[in-house]
Amino acid sequence: MSPTFAAENKLEKFQTDTSVIAVERGVDTFMNACHGCHSLKYVHYRDLARFGIDKERIATWRGDSTLDSAMTSLLSDEAALQSFGKVPPDLSMIVMAREGGASYVFAYLTGYYLTPEGMTSNHLFPLTKMPDALEISTATDSVKRSEIMEQAHDIVSFLSWAADPQKAERESLGYYVIGYLIILTVLLYNVKLQVWSKLKT
């Protein structure tokens, strides 16, 4: 995909997929590609279980951590400072913390490219200290690139879910409430018709 967002300085709108299956794929990729450096201190393994992700999968991700632990990384701040000169930010709320939200995070992850000098840079964040974790800058064939775009899509969907795990529940509750109000309106309208028909006779 061409980085048109950089040229026009506007982000392609990210479509979040917070289905259990997409979030589950997102956690899996996150654990492999991001968790070595980034923590999710407000997300607990049990939140994943509550959302409906398979307990056995969760067990492979959490290793020796308990189901009640937060998804913190094993990388210490000191080690991070030594390696990157910067502590990688906690990603629990990252889609809320950046202007552009999920669209920004997606464009950032997929925005790495090789400069003519063979250096890795990023369209959105040229001097970022983070390496190209999904290795998109060196992926040349289109199949590989679209695989990476899908991985990034799953990760960002997961991070969007993580920033507001109750959103799906809230929305489905909203549908129930609206459905209930519609039924109530129909019933009351019928009552009104009956009352009026009696009054007219």
Ligand code: HEC
């Ligand atoms: C090798 C360590 C490492 C890995 C692996 C890594 N990151 Fe990072 N990440 C960093 C560092 C260091 C920063 C701070 C960059 C800076 O501010 O220059 C960072 C910053 C970020 C930011 C914030 C950017 C901003 O606007 O400030 C996001 C979002 C992010 N990483 C997401 C991810 C995701 C998602 C993955 C997995 C695909 C990932 N990172 C993998 C080290 C890493």
